[in-house]
Amino acid sequence: MKQIKLLLFVLGMVSFASSHAQTHPNIAAISWEVAFPTNSNYLDKTSWAGGRVEYRRMVNKQFSIGAxxxxxxxxxxxxxxxxDDGHRGAVTTDMIREVYTLPITLTGHYYFQTDNKIFKPYVxxxxxxxxxxxxxxxxxxxxTSNNWGFVARPEVGALLQFGRGVAGLVGVSYNIATNKNDEFDINGLKQFCVNIGIAGIF
Structure with missing residues (x-):
């Protein structure tokens, strides 16, 4: 139920943004995401299996909102x-550990105005x-255990105009989430992410 409410909220905000900004373009992007965990005692190995899909609506020439x-x-x-958990006894074994994350966010981006029409940096x-x-x-x-947490994701990046309606996208972000799991000794999940992708501007 929480997942459904969050998804409906995100869709509602995007719909609101679109209805109030019809004179500016849309940006839809998909990218490959590499993530480097920075704080978990549970695992510290880089994830090469990741991705991101996003939609941005330009409110004006310098600001967009989206999801x-x-x-x-x-x-x-x-x-x-x-x-040894100190209660039920001890076990000696090797182990495979896994973590799967799915952040769902509303986004805001500010685009710096430059004389270069190909390179458009943003925060x-x-x-x-x-x-x-x-x-x-x-x-x-x-x-197996699963949970929900609040997530904040500051980022910097740039759009690289390839041609009319097509751009490359590169960005770096820091994913800070409050997901906790006492059983796995996880007190929040943080990861540094690098995105490389392609964007359609329409």
Whole structure:
């Protein structure tokens, strides 16, 4: 139910933006996203399996509002180790750890005005909710948990005009989410992200 309410809210905001800014172009983009976890004790291996889809509506020549959905899949092998929870006993095993994240944000971007018509730098921020799933596989057993948290995503980047209606997109962002999981010793999820993609301007 929370996911449905969040999605409806995002769609409503985008619809509102479109109805109040019909004289400026739309930007729709899809990009490959590489993510580097920065704070989790659970895993620290880079995710090369990620992406982002976003929509931006220009309110004027320098500002846009919109929505974005990203996803990242992290996986890391951990060698044999003894785990003792202090209550139920101890187990010695190797382990495969996984984290899947899905931040859904409303976005705002400011575009710097330059004389260069090809290169359009910007700064922005996304605010919203993040779904996260954590998995641990050891021997014949597995543990799975999922949760929601608030996410903030400041970013900097640029649009690179290739031709009429087509642009490249490059950006870096820092994903800060409040997802917690005591069982997996996760107190918030943070990751540095790099995006490379293509945008349609229409």
């Amino acid at each position: 974005a959905i990203s996803w990242n899949s992290f996986e890391q092998y951990v060698g044999t180790k003894t785990y 922005g921020i996304g605010l919203g909710g993040q779904y996260a799933e954590q998995n641990a596989y050891f021997n014949i057993y597995g543990l």
